[in-house]
Amino acid sequence: MLRVENLKKYFPVQKSFIExxxxxxLEFIRAxxxxxxxxxxxxxxxLVGESGCGKTTTGRMIVKLEEPSDGRxxxxxxxxxxxxxxxxxxxxxxxxxxxxxPYASLNPRMTIGEHLIDPLLIHELAxxxxxxxxxxxxxxxxxxxxxxxxxxxxxxxxxxxxQRVAIARAMILKPEFVVADEPVSQIDVSLRAxxxxxxxxxxxxxxxxxxxxxxxxxxxxxxGDRIAVMYLGKIVEMGEVDSIVKRPMHPYTxxxxxxxxxxxxxxxxxxxxxEIANPREIPKGxxxxxxxxxAKDVCRREEPExxxxxxxxxxxxxxxxxxx
Amino acid sequence: xxxxxxxLVTEFRTSRGVLKALDRVSLNVNRxxxxxIVGESGCGKSTLAYSxxxxxxKPGRITSGSIIFEGKDLLKISEEEMRxxxxxxxxxxxxxPMTSLDPxxxxxxxxxxxxxEHGVxxxxxxxxxxxxxxxxxxxxxxxxxxxxxxxxxxxQRVVIAMAVAMNPKLLxxxxxxxxxxxxxxxxxxDLLEELKKGERxxxxxxxxxxxxxERSDKIAVMYAGWIVEYGDADKVVNxxxxxxxxxxxxxxxxxxxxxxxxxxxxxxxxxxxxxEGCRFRDRCPKAMKICEKEPVSINVExxxxxxxxxxEGDVKS
Numbered sequence: 305m306l307r308v309e310n311l312k313k314y315f316p317v318q319k320s321f322i323e324x325x326x327x328x329x330l331e332f333i334r335a336x337x338x339x340x341x342x343x344x345x346x347x348x349x350x351l352v353g354e355s356g357c358g359k360t361t362t363g364r365m366i367v368k369l370e371e372p373s374d375g376r377x378x379x380x381x382x383x384x385x386x387x388x389x390x391x392x393x394x395x396x397x398x399x400x401x402x403x404x405x406p407y408a409s410l411n412p413r414m415t416i417g418e419h420l421i422d423p424l425l426i427h428e429l430a431x432x433x434x435x436x437x438x439x440x441x442x443x444x445x446x447x448x449x450x451x452x453x454x455x456x457x458x459x460x461x462x463x464x465x466x467q468r469v470a471i472a473r474a475m476i477l478k479p480e481f482v483v484a485d486e487p488v489s490q491i492d493v494s495l496r497a498x499x500x501x502x503x504x505x506x507x508x509x510x511x512x513x514x515x516x517x518x519x520x521x522x523x524x525x526x527x528g529d530r531i532a533v534m535y536l537g538k539i540v541e542m543g544e545v546d547s548i549v550k551r552p553m554h555p556y557t558x559x560x561x562x563x564x565x566x567x568x569x570x571x572x573x574x575x576x577x578x579e580i581a582n583p584r585e586i587p588k589g590x591x592x593x594x595x596x597x598x599a600k601d602v603c604r605r606e607e608p609e610x611x612x613x614x615x616x617x618x619x620x621x622x623x624x625x626x627x628x
Numbered sequence: 629x630x631x632x633x634x635x636l637v638t639e640f641r642t643s644r645g646v647l648k649a650l651d652r653v654s655l656n657v658n659r660x661x662x663x664x665i666v667g668e669s670g671c672g673k674s675t676l677a678y679s680x681x682x683x684x685x686k687p688g689r690i691t692s693g694s695i696i697f698e699g700k701d702l703l704k705i706s707e708e709e710m711r712x713x714x715x716x717x718x719x720x721x722x723x724x725p726m727t728s729l730d731p732x733x734x735x736x737x738x739x740x741x742x743x744x745e746h747g748v749x750x751x752x753x754x755x756x757x758x759x760x761x762x763x764x765x766x767x768x769x770x771x772x773x774x775x776x777x778x779x780x781x782x783x784q785r786v787v788i789a790m791a792v793a794m795n796p797k798l799l800x801x802x803x804x805x806x807x808x809x810x811x812x813x814x815x816x817x818d819l820l821e822e823l824k825k826g827e828r829x830x831x832x833x834x835x836x837x838x839x840x841x842e843r844s845d846k847i848a849v850m851y852a853g854w855i856v857e858y859g860d861a862d863k864v865v866n867x868x869x870x871x872x873x874x875x876x877x878x879x880x881x882x883x884x885x886x887x888x889x890x891x892x893x894x895x896x897x898x899x900x901x902x903x904e905g906c907r908f909r910d911r912c913p914k915a916m917k918i919c920e921k922e923p924v925s926i927n928v929e930x931x932x933x934x935x936x937x938x939x940e941g942d943v944k945s
Contacts (some may be wrong), residue, residue: 354809425877462897493835497879498891519809522838522881526889549883561883563814565839567865567886579781579812628884 305344305364305513306481311375312336313361318586333583335361337537340610343481348507348514350524350545352560353534356583359517362534363483366515367401368392379481400479403502404486406466410458417454419473427477438476446472446502451508464495468502472519475506482507485517493620500526521564525549533557536581536591542587543616553623560591561628572626590621598622630798630829631657631680636693638672639678645900646700649675650851652693653926657798657846658937662821662830664840664861666876667850668896670737673833676850677802680831681720682710697798714747719791723803725783728790729775735761735786736771739793746794760793761786764819781812799823800831805839817843837880841865844927849873852897859931869933906936 314332336358343349351359364370366377368387373387377385384395403409410419420439424430430438440450440454446468458466467487474482484503488496504527516527524531524545532542533554541554558574577595589592595602603621610619638650648775650672657663665673678684680695682702695702702710714720722728730738739757746752758768764785768800775783784804791799801820808886821843824830832838840847841861848858849870857870867875875892894911897903903910905920912919925934 321702354811437713462895493837494668494876494879494892495895497881497889498893500881500889501891520881520885521810525883526881559811564809564883565810565813565836565842566884567838567841567880568882569842570884576811579815580779580809619661 305347305380306344306515307378308342308362308378309340309376309378311339311362311365311371312373312375313365314373322366326416331376331584332587335583336365336372336463338532339539339585340375341532341539341542343513343515345480345513346511347530348505348516348528348532351517351534352519352521352524352531353409354519354537354560354580356581357534358537359415359534360485363401363485363517367399367483369401370395377445392451393427397477398479399483400474400477402467402471402474402482402484402487405490406463406470407458407490409470410466412458414457415454416448416456416458416461416469417450419469423473423477428476437553442472443474447498448472464491464499467491468501471499471502471506475510477551478510480510482511482512483516484514485515486519488523489520490517497526501529521549521560522566530535533560536583536586538591538618538619539610540592540619541616542610543567547615549628551625551627552618553618553625554592554620555598555624556592558624558626570628572628574624598624629656630659630698631655631659632694632696633676633680634696635669636676636679636695637691638675638684639689639691642689642900645904648902649898649899650679650852651690651902653850653855655848655855655858657831659797659798659827659829660824662786662832662843662845664832664834664844664847665850666834666837666840666847667837668861670852670896670899671850672853674802677720677800677831677833678767680800681718682707685721704914705872712746713740715791716794717796718798719794719796721784721787721791721801721804723806725780725787726775726788729783731775733774734771735773735775735778739771739786739790743789744792748794750882756793757789757895760789761794764789765815779812780808781816784808784816788816788819788823793859796827797827798831800833802833803835806835813839837865837876838882842922847926849876852902853899854907854934855925855932856934857931863929864933869928869931870908870935871912871914871937875911875913906934 313336314334317333319329324417338476339362353359365372417439421435424435443450443453445454448468488499491499528545531545531548532539535556539558552561559576562572562574575597589604589606590608593599608621609618610617613623633655635648635652640647667673679690684690740753743753761770762768765783789879805816820830827921844861847861847864850854851872859874875941878890879892881889896906906923909915909919922937923934925932925939
């Protein structure tokens with residue numbers, strides 16, 4: 305369905321005027337630094353990692369909100385990396401995004417109804433009357449009765465209700481591919497499960513493929529088929545959710561998992577050195593080596609390739625053998 | 629007992645009417661206890677923290693109840709006296725460390741200023757500050773840094789260092805890790821647990837039920853301005869009595885539990901115009917006729933529950 309090859313995004317570092325004047329060349333932050341993966345039809349791939357790991361930038365490149373610095377994005381066999389104009393608009397019909405902040409993703413001056421009618425008219429998929437009907441059906445479907453919500457404005461809705469509108473808007477074009485960027489992280493805890501369920505319902509009904517971006521690993525078991533763990537712009541481990549969650553091989557994956565709060569008392573604790581990674585200074589060798597309690601000399605010299613180990617891909621010279 | 633909150637009511641005046649953020653809330657915390665207060669946004673958990681600190685600002689105000697801290701009712705003392713208690717006897721850590729830190733002043737200067745306000749001599753203050761920074765796992769040199777030179781986790785450590793520098797008996801942490809990544813969160817929570825050692829009590833306010841479950845001795849579950857269940861953390865998590873506690877627990881995804889998550893239907897009520905009777909009634913799978921009347925808080929097996937399922941009980945709180 306979707307294939308991403310060696311995708312990169314470098315952002316120029318913001319500097320003061322004086323620094324720019326004396327700097328020999330531009331300095332870049334390598335936000336995404338060579339990421340490759342595939343997502344099959346009906347499959348959900350979770351991109352996980354801490355803030356600054358490049359997961360959101362990866363998602364934004366796929367929905368064409370960010371221009372890749374390098375690499376290719378292949379959607380259904382077609383290279384869409386540098387599409388523009390009409391061709392881009394056509395592709396947008398098929399690839400939709402659900403954003404993190406339901407307060408920022410809706411237009412405060414537009415009614416809920418208009419939010420749903422708009423995409424149908426832009427893509428010339430329906431007449432105004434037809435669009436209204438489709439929009440009302442869609443509202444009912446996401447649990448917001450049309451007679452109550454159609455003419456309301458976003459500020460009259462709660463966060464959970466707004467996210468339902470945002471999902472309805474993304475789904476109204478029946479996209480084949482959805483990128484969901486932390487869609488529940490700003491939603492009240494008791495309402496999160498219902499939003500996840502809604503996303504899963506659409507996924508099943510439309511046989512959608514999805515990239516689900518989250519910092520909360522506990523969600524991956526609910527929604528994901530596979531998981532890709534990112535660290536400083538690269539994938540360090542990728543495979544089936546259940547297998548990775550039970551037997552992580554990369555020390556970073558293991559550390560992330562062991563830090564996730566749970567109702568069950570944890571057996572294993574995997575440590576991390578220090579608190580954050582600085583994307584401006586990517587370490588030599590393995591990027592994780594300065595924080596890895598298991599790092600050896602070779603880790604500080606040679607960057608490990610993402611290679612097949614048993615049922616998954618791991619980028620580590622010394623994969624762990626632990627079981628949660 | 630370190631603190632005893634009794635029938636506390638805190639209201640906010642809004643354009644739509646009076647909002648009772650806390651409606652007759654009672655809570656006892658013992659010495660050396662780690663108590664987690666969990667609930668969704670708007671349930672009143674932060675208002676409870678701010679009320680204990682007497683930091684409720686207009687249009688909010690505490691209208692009735694008492695907060696007994698070491699035998700003294702905090703609601704009856706002067707602002708002057710309260711200022712002495714804040715920071716010295718009760719420390720507080722907020723969600724965003726920048727609420728407590730001035731971006732234009734060095735960490736050390738802010739630290740010393742805070743200490744001298746509490747009557748510590750300036751020479752001693754620097755020493756205490758550096759020691760306190762080290763006690764939360766930071767290098768003493770951070771005394772000379774500006775807040776923007778630190779990471780989010782380091783800033784939160786600085787705030788915690790300031791909150792515990794005077795050795796308060798009670799530390800209130802309001803969503804201290806919400807803005808942080810999980811690994812940093814884990815380390816900050818380790819630090820809080822460490823700070824509990826001894827006689828100090830900790831009140832952790834969080835929306836993350838499993839986070840509270842991992843660290844707390846006791847858990848109070850709040851809903852719509854009420855404490856609906858309060859008791860031993862393991863018991864509340866493993867055998868919740870209140871249907872809201874049970875519903876919330878089974879709606880939260882958990883990495884290590886093999887189970888389907890069950891969404892809670894509906895959403896919390898509007899507190900300007902709360903429904904009569906039990907406020908959870910509309911969302912409750914076990915609602916009965918009697919739930920149209922407000923349930924009393926009763927004692928069930930060392931737990932306090934505000935629910936009709938458990939009859940009239942023996943003790944009213």
